[in-house]
Amino acid sequence: MNNENEFTGADILLKALKDQEVDTIFGYPGGAVLPIYDAIFGQNFLKHVLVRQEAGAVHAAEGYARSSGKVGVLLVTSGPGVTNVVTGLTDALMDSIPIVCISGQVPSHLIGTDAFQECDTTGITRPCTKHNYLVKDVSKLSETIHEAFKIASSGRPGPVLIDIPKDVQFAKSKYISKKDISFREHRIKAGSKNVDKNFVKELVNHIKKSERPIFYVGGGCLNSGHQASQELIKLVNKTNIPITTTLHGLGCFPGEDKSSLGMLGMHGNYEANLAMNKCDLMINVGARFDDRVTGRLDAFSPDSIKFHIDIDQSSINKNVKVNFHTNTDITITLKEINAFIDSNNIDFGDKDYDNWWGQINEWRKKECLHYEQGDEVIKPQHAISRLYELTKQKDTFVTTEVGQHQMWAAQYYKFSKPNRWITSGGLGTMGFGMPAAVGAQMANPDSLVIDIAGEASFLMNIQEIATAVQYKLPIKIFILNNEYMGMVRQWQELLHGSRYSESYVDALPDFKKLAESFNAVGVRAKNISELDDTINEMISIDRPVIADIWVDKKENCFPMIPSGAAHHEMLLSKYDKENPENQEKGKVLV
Amino acid sequence: MSSTSVYPTPINAFKQSKRSVLSVIVDNEPGILARIVGLFSGRGYNIEALNVTVVDVKKNLSRITIETLGEEKVISQIIAQLEKLVPVHSATNLANLSESYEAEICLVKIEFENEEQDQKILNFADIYRSRTVQKRQNFVVYEISGISERINKFLDDLDTIGGIKVELVRSGPIGLGI
Numbered sequence: 001m002n003n004e005n006e007f008t009g010a011d012i013l014l015k016a017l018k019d020q021e022v023d024t025i026f027g028y029p030g031g032a033v034l035p036i037y038d039a040i041f042g043q044n045f046l047k048h049v050l051v052r053q054e055a056g057a058v059h060a061a062e063g064y065a066r067s068s069g070k071v072g073v074l075l076v077t078s079g080p081g082v083t084n085v086v087t088g089l090t091d092a093l094m095d096s097i098p099i100v101c102i103s104g105q106v107p108s109h110l111i112g113t114d115a116f117q118e119c120d121t122t123g124i125t126r127p128c129t130k131h132n133y134l135v136k137d138v139s140k141l142s143e144t145i146h147e148a149f150k151i152a153s154s155g156r157p158g159p160v161l162i163d164i165p166k167d168v169q170f171a172k173s174k175y176i177s178k179k180d181i182s183f184r185e186h187r188i189k190a191g192s193k194n195v196d197k198n199f200v201k202e203l204v205n206h207i208k209k210s211e212r213p214i215f216y217v218g219g220g221c222l223n224s225g226h227q228a229s230q231e232l233i234k235l236v237n238k239t240n241i242p243i244t245t246t247l248h249g250l251g252c253f254p255g256e257d258k259s260s261l262g263m264l265g266m267h268g269n270y271e272a273n274l275a276m277n278k279c280d281l282m283i284n285v286g287a288r289f290d291d292r293v294t295g296r297l298d299a300f301s302p303d304s305i306k307f308h309i310d311i312d313q314s315s316i317n318k319n320v321k322v323n324f325h326t327n328t329d330i331t332i333t334l335k336e337i338n339a340f341i342d343s344n345n346i347d348f349g350d351k352d353y354d355n356w357w358g359q360i361n362e363w364r365k366k367e368c369l370h371y372e373q374g375d376e377v378i379k380p381q382h383a384i385s386r387l388y389e390l391t392k393q394k395d396t397f398v399t400t401e402v403g404q405h406q407m408w409a410a411q412y413y414k415f416s417k418p419n420r421w422i423t424s425g426g427l428g429t430m431g432f433g434m435p436a437a438v439g440a441q442m443a444n445p446d447s448l449v450i451d452i453a454g455e456a457s458f459l460m461n462i463q464e465i466a467t468a469v470q471y472k473l474p475i476k477i478f479i480l481n482n483e484y485m486g487m488v489r490q491w492q493e494l495l496h497g498s499r500y501s502e503s504y505v506d507a508l509p510d511f512k513k514l515a516e517s518f519n520a521v522g523v524r525a526k527n528i529s530e531l532d533d534t535i536n537e538m539i540s541i542d543r544p545v546i547a548d549i550w551v552d553k554k555e556n557c558f559p560m561i562p563s564g565a566a567h568h569e570m571l572l573s574k575y576d577k578e579n580p581e582n583q584e585k586g587k588v589l590v
Numbered sequence: 591m592s593s594t595s596v597y598p599t600p601i602n603a604f605k606q607s608k609r610s611v612l613s614v615i616v617d618n619e620p621g622i623l624a625r626i627v628g629l630f631s632g633r634g635y636n637i638e639a640l641n642v643t644v645v646d647v648k649k650n651l652s653r654i655t656i657e658t659l660g661e662e663k664v665i666s667q668i669i670a671q672l673e674k675l676v677p678v679h680s681a682t683n684l685a686n687l688s689e690s691y692e693a694e695i696c697l698v699k700i701e702f703e704n705e706e707q708d709q710k711i712l713n714f715a716d717i718y719r720s721r722t723v724q725k726r727q728n729f730v731v732y733e734i735s736g737i738s739e740r741i742n743k744f745l746d747d748l749d750t751i752g753g754i755k756v757e758l759v760r761s762g763p764i765g766l767g768i
Binding site: 122123126127130131132134151186187189312313314316317318321 | 617620621624625628632663666667670671673674675676677678679680
């Protein structure tokens with residue numbers, strides 16, 4: 001019986017995506033998703049971006065999501081199509097990025113028979129998604145898709161996967177629109193919307209009492225939305241409390257503001273880590289006490305009262321025990337704190353924490369990010385500093401790969417707005433940055449998008465240059481080329497007697513010629529005199545550009561808290577080789 | 591019996607750990623058990639015993655009872671992680687409730703060779719009020735229920751009888767907060 005109100009599974013998927021206001025999908029076709037690709041062929045609301053490998057699709061979706069605040073969507077086929085996205089799904093789970101992955105599956109009657117391109121998709125992706133589904137009945141498809149989007153974007157965001165067998169893509173059913181679905185609350189886990197008044201009161205009281213307070217802000221602030229940033233800026237300005245951010249918190253608070261101590265953690269600023277160590281009040285806004293941030297736990301900020309705002313209940317007391325916490329959304333909580341201060345006419349003007357700021361300014365005098373730029377070889381730090389100076393007038397989006405260049409980017413590129421900084425933090429996925437730049441450029445077609453890369457990471461997803469060329473995405477790949485897996489080499493130098501086992505990247509391609517062979521543009525700076533011109537040329541070209549910046553091969557990333565050390569046991573530079581006591585212990589850590 | 595009773599812990603290494611019985615209400619849907627078991631194995635938690643059954647057909651709910659070992663901090667983290675799973679309605683540590691009850695059921699088949707053994711077995715079975723499920727010339731099958739500790743004691747006592755062969759199955763504890 002053919003009913004006019006019935007649609008195929010593939011059409012239902014497209015209708016649901018339209019309903020969810022999805023305008024871009026990253027994907028790669030294959031046998032088990034052909035009916036969906038057929039449906040994509042006959043429509044015009046959805047722009048499909050053909051990546052060159054599925055890993056590119058998932059990182060592009062992450063870049064799209066991070067830079068736009070919307071849910072990123074990708075479409076892959078069964079078997080290898082979906083196993084190729086496992087890394088990206090894990091990356092999105094670790095960094096709380098909302099994405100929805102649609103995967104094809106072999107027809108229902110073949111599931112379990114080791115059919116061609118069959119794999120246990122929901123089994124493989126269960127631990128690396130926030131939730132996943134195998135849709136066996138087309139009548140459940142509409143609500144499944146809508147629930148998937150809701151779950152991906154609610155509470156602590158994350159990746160959700162929907163596996164759709166091929167026969168379900170052909171089968172017919174009614175479409176149920178988003179507005180006709182009533183979500184079951186226990187499944188959405190949106191976090192509390194109710195202000196925890198007691199938390200707010202306690203916090204303000206402790207701020208009044210404290211002498212050495214600090215804000216420690218993470219990616220949760222980003223995920224709570226732009227308003228969270230606005231409220232945070234208001235609160236910091238009112239209270240004059242210093243603020244440090246995690247890698248993912250960069251941009252939630254203007255990096256050049258006088259109250260900003262910059263990033264904290266393993267490669268964080270001296271003043272930020274020392275302030276965390278010595279503070280008497282820590283206000284954690286959406287950060288998760290990650291091991292890169294805390295260093296040795298038993299010496300982590302020993303004298304502070306700790307407040308923690310986090311929508312994820314499992315982040316509370318997981319690594320560090322806190323004194324007060326709330327699971328209410330950050331925007332709501334910060335708003336209430338600001339309102340409480342205003343309505344009670346609490347003035348922090350006389351407080352000002354003069355001694356505390358005096359101490360912090362002493363620490364600042366160490367100039368922990370100082371480097372010596374000579375006349376010839378480009379220092380990688382300098383390359384980032386110049387890139388920042390020459391692009392800061394534009395609304396620039398920066399993605400990165402993983403390694404030394406990533407940390408230098410975090411240290412020397414300053415962000416004034418949220419969502420401009422897109423990096424792989426929790427999982428540390430090399431090869432993330434370039435496809436993420438593709439996604440960021442799709443979401444922000446008129447903005448400058450730069451992937452700050454290392455040559456080793458770049459090689460991991462180099463195929464996506466073709467994607468950028470095909471869709472005329474003028475992304476810039478800014479390679480700090482030192483011919484090494486720099487961070488691996490640095491650890492080998494510090495912890496393994498400079499035995500550089502397999503960290504030299506031999507037989508590198510000529511990146512300029514490589515760019516040209518892809519119909520992109522290649523530029524190069526071999527020494528300091530060519531740096532600014534190369535950067536300016538790169539920015540001026542309205543096409544994908546690979547900039548091959550030759551930098552000092554032996555430069556290391558400092559400051560550094562070696563693994564197993566505490567915040568106050570930082571290494572400041574290569575000249576500061578006070579052997580950390582914990583070297584042997586640090587070797588076994590990551 | 592209240593759930594505060596102490597279960598003899600087989601591994602001394604877990605001295606810091608407390609035995610906890612967690613009661614989890616979930617949507618009965620494909621993969622839910624895999625999600626829970628995967629959470630435990632992936633994060634390095636212990637499952638000492640596990641019981642899963644549908645308890646509300648209309649609402650499609652299952653109750654899962656998990657016996658686990660861990661410090662209090664770890665148990666709280668397990669609860670928080672369980673409650674993050676989409677199909678989970680609630681996860682409760684029965685020890686945190688003012689009142690809760692536990693029970694376990696055990697089927698045990700005992701093969702014996704002589705009358706003396708038979709008598710001793712019968713004696714213990716009587717003390718523990720086991721129900722005879724089956725009795726043949728050379729073996730007997732009992733059903734015994736109660737808190738886990740009671741079953742442990744029964745089995746310990748059986749152990750004192752030489753020359754018998756014991757085969758058994760246990761449900762693991764189930765618990766209910768009141």
